[in-house]
Structures are given as C-alpha cells and as structure tokens.
Amino acid sequence: MIIILANIIHLHERDNVGVCKGAIPAGTALIEPELTLVDDIPAMHKVALVDIPEGQPILKYGQVIGFAAKAIKAGEHVHSHNCKMGEAEKDYGFCRLARPTDLVPESERATFRGYRRANGKVGTRNYIGILTTVNCSATVAKAIAQHFTFSGELDDYPNIDGVVAFTHETGCGMRSDGEGYETLRRTFDGYARHPNFGGILMVGLGCETMQVRRVMEESGLGDTDTFQAYTIQDVGGTRKAIERGIEVLRGMLDGVNQHTRETVPASELTLAVQCGGSDAFSGITANPALGAAGDILIRHGGTVIYSETPEIFGAEHLLTQRAKTPELAQKLLDRIEWWQDYTARNDFELDNNPSPGNKAGGLTTIMEKSLGAQAKSGSTEMVGVYLYGEEVKEKGLVFMDSPGFDPVSVTGQVASGANVVCFTTGRGSAFGFKPAPSLKLASNSELYQRMQEDIDINCGGILDGEKTMQECAEEIFRVVLATASGEQTQSEKLGYGDNEFNPWKIGAVV
Amino acid sequence: MIIILANIIHLHERDNVGVCKGAIPAGTALIEPELTLVDDIPAMHKVALVDIPEGQPILKYGQVIGFAAKAIKAGEHVHSHNCKMGEAEKDYGFCRLARPTDLVPESERATFRGYRRANGKVGTRNYIGILTTVNCSATVAKAIAQHFTFSGELDDYPNIDGVVAFTHETGCGMRSDGEGYETLRRTFDGYARHPNFGGILMVGLGCETMQVRRVMEESGLGDTDTFQAYTIQDVGGTRKAIERGIEVLRGMLDGVNQHTRETVPASELTLAVQCGGSDAFSGITANPALGAAGDILIRHGGTVIYSETPEIFGAEHLLTQRAKTPELAQKLLDRIEWWQDYTARNDFELDNNPSPGNKAGGLTTIMEKSLGAQAKSGSTEMVGVYLYGEEVKEKGLVFMDSPGFDPVSVTGQVASGANVVCFTTGRGSAFGFKPAPSLKLASNSELYQRMQEDIDINCGGILDGEKTMQECAEEIFRVVLATASGEQTQSEKLGYGDNEFNPWKIGAVV
Numbered sequence A, B: 001m002i003i004i005l006a007n008i009i010h011l012h013e014r015d016n017v018g019v020c021k022g023a024i025p026a027g028t029a030l031i032e033p034e035l036t037l038v039d040d041i042p043a044m045h046k047v048a049l050v051d052i053p054e055g056q057p058i059l060k061y062g063q064v065i066g067f068a069a070k071a072i073k074a075g076e077h078v079h080s081h082n083c084k085m086g087e088a089e090k091d092y093g094f095c096r097l098a099r100p101t102d103l104v105p106e107s108e109r110a111t112f113r114g115y116r117r118a119n120g121k122v123g124t125r126n127y128i129g130i131l132t133t134v135n136c137s138a139t140v141a142k143a144i145a146q147h148f149t150f151s152g153e154l155d156d157y158p159n160i161d162g163v164v165a166f167t168h169e170t171g172c173g174m175r176s177d178g179e180g181y182e183t184l185r186r187t188f189d190g191y192a193r194h195p196n197f198g199g200i201l202m203v204g205l206g207c208e209t210m211q212v213r214r215v216m217e218e219s220g221l222g223d224t225d226t227f228q229a230y231t232i233q234d235v236g237g238t239r240k241a242i243e244r245g246i247e248v249l250r251g252m253l254d255g256v257n258q259h260t261r262e263t264v265p266a267s268e269l270t271l272a273v274q275c276g277g278s279d280a281f282s283g284i285t286a287n288p289a290l291g292a293a294g295d296i297l298i299r300h301g302g303t304v305i306y307s308e309t310p311e312i313f314g315a316e317h318l319l320t321q322r323a324k325t326p327e328l329a330q331k332l333l334d335r336i337e338w339w340q341d342y343t344a345r346n347d348f349e350l351d352n353n354p355s356p357g358n359k360a361g362g363l364t365t366i367m368e369k370s371l372g373a374q375a376k377s378g379s380t381e382m383v384g385v386y387l388y389g390e391e392v393k394e395k396g397l398v399f400m401d402s403p404g405f406d407p408v409s410v411t412g413q414v415a416s417g418a419n420v421v422c423f424t425t426g427r428g429s430a431f432g433f434k435p436a437p438s439l440k441l442a443s444n445s446e447l448y449q450r451m452q453e454d455i456d457i458n459c460g461g462i463l464d465g466e467k468t469m470q471e472c473a474e475e476i477f478r479v480v481l482a483t484a485s486g487e488q489t490q491s492e493k494l495g496y497g498d499n500e501f502n503p504w505k506i507g508a509v510v
C-alpha cells in the first residue's frame, strides 16, 4: 500500500522515512503526517517519519536501505551522516520473500486484441521482418524494406504494419562458437519466432561467421511459407538479392495480411520493463509505478521481463529473496559471477554505489539506489532466470540477463518474447522499437512538458499530486492493453524502431 | 618483376617455385619454363621450378615461405610433405628491407579532380555528414538524412553528393575513458575532419557516455559554418531535433555546393587497402595486383593504409623488416602484443596458420598465407604505424591497427584519412562505403561473371592470361584516379554506404 502525502511521498506503509517532494525548511509543521521538520530537507531527500533508535533499520520501499548510525528523531534529515549500511554479510535469503501471486479469477481478467499465431503465441503487431546474419547484408535488407515502405505496394494489405529490416554491426570477425556466437544466434532465433511477425526473411552474405544454414539448423528454423532465407553470394550479387527479397516477401503478403486481431486474455502479454536516462525522480515515480503496473499484469496472468544486470549488481540479494526456488536464486548469482568476470577482463569496474550526483539527489546507500531501479520489477515472486534472448516460458516475473544499455537490453528482451516495452526515463530518452511497441514513461512533469511528443505517460503527476501511485499504475496497465491492441505509441508515431535493433556483442572483434 | 607464364604464375623473379593456374598431370612438358612435371600438381598448388637442395629456402613473392625438408627436384609438387618452416626464431630484422621509394618526378605525376578543403586536405566526394554520438540519436539522424534524400531539396545543389547519417550501436553503456572511449572518439574526430565532407552535423541524445561537448573539446571541434552540434534533450525531443537538423543543414547547402573539383596531384590520395571473403586466388591475383597499384600510387607521392592486424599475426616480422625506422617496427610489435592480450582476455585464439581448407587450396605455411594477404601492402617501406582512426600524417605506406572484419576495419581507415578504398574479394563481398568510395576487385573471373554488377575490376584476368599483373596494377591505379575524380563505383551505383559505418567497439557493454 503506497500512501502519497501532501508534501512527502511515503513509498510503502512499512517505511519509517518519507521523501520530500520539494525542499522544506526546518521548523515547518506538516499536517499529514503530523510532523515538525527538525532539519532543512532538500528536495527528493529523506525525512524520518518516526523516531528511529540507533542501529535500527531505515525502511524505504518497505525494505531495509540501511541502519541508523545514531538515534534519529522524527522530522530529522536522513542521509549519509546518520544512515549507514551494516557490515553484515548480504542476506541472500533465497526465496524468503517469494509468495504465490494472488491471481485475478480467469473470468475477470483483462483482455486485448492481438494476433494469435500458429505456434500459439500472440502478437501485438503484424510486421514482416528481414533478419540479417551479418553487417554485409544490411544494405540489401534495407533496400528490400525500403521498397515496401516507399512503393505503395503495402496499400492493398491494411493488416500488415510494415516490412522492417533488422541490421546490425556484427556476424563476422568473431568466434564461430562460444557465448558470443550463441548470444547472437539466440537473438536471431528469438526474432524469427516472435509473434509480432507474420513472416520472416533472413538474408546473409555467404562467407560470414554466422552461416544462414547453420543458424537455421541450430535454431530449428525451416524454409516455410513464413520463413525464407538465402545469401547474396548464392543468388549472384546485390541487385539480384534485392529482387529476390522483394519477390519472396511479395509471396508472403497475402498470408500475412490474413492475420487479424482477436480478443485474447492479458495473460498473452509479455512486458519488458526498462529504464534509461534515469534521474532522481525515476526511483520514486516512474519505476515504482511501472512495477505496480507489472504486478497488475502478473495478477492477470501475464509476464514481466526485468533485466539490466549491472543495475542490480551489489543488491542482487533483493532478487534472490524473491526467487520462487533456490535453483533460480542460484542461477541469478551465477550470472552475477559471470558479470564480475566479464567486466574484470574488460577492465570495467562495476560500481553500483551512489555517485556524488546520486548523493546530492538524496540517495544514501547502494541498497536505496538499487531499490529505485528494482522498483520497476514490482513485488511478485521471480519465477524464471534467463540468458540474453532466451525464450521465456513462464508466466509471472522473470529476469533476463543483459547490459543496462537500452537498445542492447531491449533487443534481448524482445528476442526473449516481450511483445510490449515500457521504458522509464527522467532525462528524456529518445527510444522506440520494432517489432514490439515501446511506451515511454516520464519520471517528472518538467520532462513530460518538454518532450511531450516523445512521452506516452507522465508519472511525474505522482509528485504533483495529480494522481496516486496506484492510479498511475492502473493508467500504465490500461495504456499497455491499448497499445497491445494496436494503438500507436509516441515512438511509433515518430517512426522509431528501424535503428535500435542492437544485439549484445560479447567477445573480441577480429 | 612478376613474370606470368603460360600455365604457371611466377610471382617474383627470385622465386624458385611457381603456382599452377590449373591442375596439370605428372609428365606434362611445359615450354615456358622448360620443365617436365614430376608429380600431379593440383590447381593453385606450387611446383619447383629448379632443383632445391634439402634445407634451402622456398621462395614465393620473392620471400622465404619455408625450407626444403628434403631435396626437391624441378617439376616436383612443393607442399607440406617437403616444405617446412624452420624452427629458428623469427627474424624481425628491423628495417632490413626498407628502401627509400623511387618517386616519380613531380612534373610527371598523375593527377585527379578533387575537392581541396580549407584545411589543405583533398576530398574525392562532397557529402554532408551527420555524426551521432550514440545509438539513441540514430533515428533522428536518419530522418534528417532521409529528408534531403527524398524531398528533392538537393536538386538545386548539384555539387553535393548527398546527406549521409552515420549511425552505430554504441556511445553509451561503456566506459567513459580508456581505449574503448578513445577509439570511438578518434573515429568521430576523423570523420568530422574528413575531406570528403563539405559540412558536418553532430547529434547526440544528451545523457549518453559520449558527450557531444566533451567529444568536441577533446577533438578540437568548434561550432563553425561547417560543423554544428546539438542534443535531442536540449532541443526538446525528436521532432524538434529533426527540424533543427534540417534547418542547420539547409544553412550549409550553399556553402557546400560552392566546393568544386580542381586538378590536384595523386599525392593527395590516401588509399585504404582491404580484403574480405578471400579465396585461394586472392593471394596470387587481386592482392598482389592491388599491392603493385599501391606501389605506383606511392611512387606518385600518395599514401596507402594497410590494416587488419589479425592477418599479419604470426608474420609481423615481414612488416618490421620493411619499417623505415626501428621505432616504427617496435610500435608495430607493441600493437601485436596488445592483440595477444585483447584476444586472450576475450577467449579468442588468434591463429593465422593455414586451415585445412587453405592447405587443400595449396597454402603450405603461415608465412605463405600471410604473404598472400600482405601482398596488398605492396613492396615499399613502411613509414608509419597508427592506432585505429588516428590521423595519418605521412605519405607512403602506413599501417593502421584494426580488426580484419571489413566494415570495422574500413571505418577506421576512413577515420584515419583514406579517401578511396580498394577491397579485394574471392568469395564475393557485398561492400560499399561512404564518404570514401570503395572499389571491389575480384580474385577470379568466375566471381566477376557471377557478381559483375558488384565488382569493379577483375583481377582474375591475370590467371586467364588476359592481363599481366603489372597491367592489372596499372588498371587499378587508373580506376582509382577516375573514382577519386568522381566516377561512381559499382557499390555507389547500388546505393551502398549508409549501413557500413561500424566503429570498433572495445570493452564490455554494460
């Protein structure tokens, strides 16, 4: 239960601190809660709501973010000077906080209008995709897509959302096995099977590391009415490869156009949650609102993919505590260990501790910072842990390992099966995606005003008293359902999605 | 001096082996050289032209590719069974083979029609470039470029070759310092100063690791008539950022259109040599022909950038021997050492030894294989060693460190200043580039026939007896001059160059 007070945000009923919406001077008497401020409290900083004895936990988001380094009186400023992390070992507490989700009865569940595919999955868009195994086939793929975009040939096929080329910068000059190869192959596989496509064409050059036929064999992809593949070298060059592609896709248009939307349960939704360009507001408005919206979706039987491993680093125990099984908790810790190795061998120090800027913005400990990011994941138990781009098979909250870098992370989430994306931002990310539509959620109203054409939902209204956290969560859920049913996102209106496919490249470029 | 015989290619006058153009059975009597074959010689394999005593060097490309493991008679097949590498230490022989280039007198030098820029450099094209600091500004940059491509607005500016967006997949989720950052920054810097641009716009998002203003400061780029920059967040979102870009570039059109071609010496050419999708013919036709063409350009005062460090790995002493100074030789060895570390930490084994396929194709030793690739670098002394994308300042042959992966390597070569690219291929690469035009050279006539619309020059004619190596080299040089003067390459006619900008990404994605 989240209570919004006049000037202070109380993020969780268990919390003994609140967050001041704006700077409030010492001596101010607040009505609700009835409290007189002892210190000046800067905007976005924490104030003690009750007396907190020395050594007692400081609770925000209903969770421990640190301990009182000395006795703290109600109305005092809570920050680095009086709040410290304990020296104790992290409490991984495998599964300690995992609770079965209280599902909405099937008859009462929300629905949307989606495309049910032959494999049983449900799409929210009906694109034709052109996959490329290597950068060397990018220009051919783009030329094929542009033919359909500009020729008017799609005018007779109103149910097709477009032909999209997914180009990238790798596929050769890399190892032909191992995790780099497998990560890229899984990404192709996930796109080839994604329900937001009615048809797929895969184009290679011919001599690249990622061989079209090998990828197809390893991924179990056959030549069918809706999946075709060839290489530029095999068909005799660029022009012929473009003509062949146009011809192959023309042959798919009738079939793809026959797909129409039907009413399906919200349990067919897989929502990717993502943040980028975060600010001091993200952790108290957009992220928790999105987390609460995800909780609603999960109660309706749906799935949420939470990712961005570097952001949980140092606070991974917050997720192991929510793991449904000890095996899942261990799987997550194994990924953390992989990341320690990955970053160490690449001379990168993974440091999730609050930066000086974070501290000035009111964040005191790594736990508090991580909880602000993890708020996107809501409060349900974690029922799955996946590699980047691996097919998600559970309903509920799952974790998919990925970098935090937005296009790379979302590419993996979509390969794993996400059919809608929600993206929170405080600085104002310019992001959009295909084939899964991506909604942008502003953490503050100033951003919403400034970049209104880019932003779908203003979670800053929570700070302004225009809506409660719960109202904002319900608004997000409604907009997600409408988007899944075909309503265009701001980023779709602006034409995003042709340049953001960005598969994670692991390993040396040689 | 390269002698082409009827059925046997004699790559260098010093060579004691020749390469059979096609399979020749034992017992065949050849007229020139007067020789009776002792063994069956498969196509592309080596035959001894003279008796070679045990322990004596086997010479191909005028260089030692191995030693006779037993006495070899004239007419015998020379391969793994009778040719071995010595166990001796590599002879780095710093500068041993470096000779000052015999320059063509200035009055006799070739010329081309290029664009002389304010900074003294000469361009071969007159583009307007849109650089992006991060993937997040890719869609805005593409939208601005597409406006000029499709609106017809450039019709009034006949001297402008087009507006091109250079998008990529990084710029955030990376370290904000160190070699990954510096490599990317140098790439941007090199493009911003490239003489094939009449004007540059740089667009960022605002919150990315690669900050527009920081990149400008570190690269010494100011706001001028021909260089402008802004971020999407600063101007208030996607639509405004696109409109701003169109407006800024409109303001540059008159100025850029005033640039016209003038006659300039060939010494203003910087030629990137590159290979991709090589085959067994590459090392005896296209690569040596390109090397000889580069030698001609260098004698005319020009510059050749040779790269693809993994391909010289294990045979780097062939270049240290050609280094002009010991410092350059050492600089090259330092890069080799860096690569050993880079590949080791990324679990990649850099192995340039001939593969089973290479051996079946007639390649016996790593030296022989490397010489086939290094043949692209011609025969002059090496006067410079550069980091990826670093500005080349010498005239003559220079080495720029890069991966072998074509788009990544060429992006660096162009950032370093290449204004024309020559790309050899045996399998049939589909490559093109902007802002520097890229010519494709086929290693064999079958490829040339099959992908004629993609290939500019058929070096396979050397095998067919249609031209000598030297004639082919002169043809390449002529085509390079014509291309530099504005003649379109096959890849330009096909529309390549909008998807191949591919800066080398070093380090973890986080």
Ligand SMILES: [Ca+2]
Binding pocket: A166, A167, A168, A169, A499, A500, A501, A502, B169
């Ligand atoms: Ca991409």
Ligand SMILES: [Ca+2]
Binding pocket: A274, A275, A276, A308, A404, A405, A406, A409
């Ligand atoms: Ca992110």
Ligand SMILES: [Ca+2]
Binding pocket: A169, B166, B167, B168, B169, B499, B500, B501, B502
């Ligand atoms: Ca690119």
Ligand SMILES: [Ca+2]
Binding pocket: B275, B276, B277, B278, B308, B311, B404
């Ligand atoms: Ca190569």
Ligand SMILES: [Ca+2]
Binding pocket: B274, B275, B276, B308, B404, B405, B406, B409
């Ligand atoms: Ca190459």
